[in-house]
Amino acid sequence: MRLDNIGFHYGKEWSLMGIDLSLRSGEILGILGPNGSGKSTLLKIMDGIINPIEGEISIDNRPFRDIKRSEFARQVAMVAQENHFRFSFTAAEVALMGRYPHLRRLQFEGIRDMEIAFNALKSTQTLHLADRSIHDLSEGEKQRVFIARALAQEPRIILLDEPTSFLDLKFKREIFMLISTLCREKDISVALVSHDIDLTAQYCHRVVMLKNGQVHAEGPPDEVITVANIEKVYECPVTVDMNPTSGRPRVSII
Numbered sequence: 001m002r003l004d005n006i007g008f009h010y011g012k013e014w015s016l017m018g019i020d021l022s023l024r025s026g027e028i029l030g031i032l033g034p035n036g037s038g039k040s041t042l043l044k045i046m047d048g049i050i051n052p053i054e055g056e057i058s059i060d061n062r063p064f065r066d067i068k069r070s071e072f073a074r075q076v077a078m079v080a081q082e083n084h085f086r087f088s089f090t091a092a093e094v095a096l097m098g099r100y101p102h103l104r105r106l107q108f109e110g111i112r113d114m115e116i117a118f119n120a121l122k123s124t125q126t127l128h129l130a131d132r133s134i135h136d137l138s139e140g141e142k143q144r145v146f147i148a149r150a151l152a153q154e155p156r157i158i159l160l161d162e163p164t165s166f167l168d169l170k171f172k173r174e175i176f177m178l179i180s181t182l183c184r185e186k187d188i189s190v191a192l193v194s195h196d197i198d199l200t201a202q203y204c205h206r207v208v209m210l211k212n213g214q215v216h217a218e219g220p221p222d223e224v225i226t227v228a229n230i231e232k233v234y235e236c237p238v239t240v241d242m243n244p245t246s247g248r249p250r251v252s253i254i
């Protein structure tokens with residue numbers, strides 16, 4: 001996916017400006033930045049939910065506007081920050097929703113769709129939750145079911161908006177490990193927004209740091225996650241050293 005000089009505003013103020021970015025095949029791209037820096041807006045543009053006001057966005061050199069929504073959904077899946085269901089769907093039904101872009105109009109899901117949905121639950125270790133209502137699951141379990149729904153879509157690209165925000169350490173790690181495995185084994189490219197800078201450093205191949213709707217820095221984790229960049233972008237004093245196990249940068253707030 002390629003973004004060329006993307007700009008967007010909701011009201012008068014620009015929420016994104018001059019964004020040049022690419023998501024490469026098979027990579028995990030981490031998107032960092034403080035609250036309100038434009039991360040979710042960027043992800044929504046990458047998901048085609050909102051159209052850029054300036055610039056162009058394309059997959060395989062095909063502009064988004066030339067790709068039909070149903071075809072697009074077979075390429076790109078989103079795990080949004082908030083997922084509200086008014087109806088008490090089961091985990092299996094939520095995963096099965098991922099098959100929707102593959103169905104023809106008024107067509108019901110078939111055995112193959114069920115198989116794909118159940119395999120997606122299996123890959124995210126939520127198969128045992130298949131019959132449980134989505135409302136009754138823990139945050140970690142829910143997040144894994146939403147990733148299963150994205151997987152059932154069989155996309156080439158998965159976008160995730162703060163997938164680990166409400167999770168404890170173990171579940172944060174598990175989600176990052178799951179994303180890493182999916183990327184490696186299913187050749188899916190991932191762009192994820194996170195406030196977990198250390199885990200982003202550890203699991204992402206490349207990182208982009210946003211400030212006021214613009215790219216402040218972009219590159220491998222050890223080039224982007226530096227004291228200078230973090231203090232400038234997050235306006236918070238920190239030290240950065242190296243995680244002795246992963247060799248990736250590690251941030252401590254002073």
Ligand code: ADP
Nearest residue numbers: 010011015033034035036037038039040041042
């Ligand atoms: P982040 O995800 O980094 O916290 P957002 O992309 O949500 O940032 O927001 C970027 C900017 O756009 C903020 O200034 C925010 O107030 C504004 N914004 C986001 N969504 C809307 C909206 N629906 N209507 C108006 N302004 C919005």
Ligand code: MG
Nearest residue numbers: 039040041081
């Ligand atoms: Mg956001």
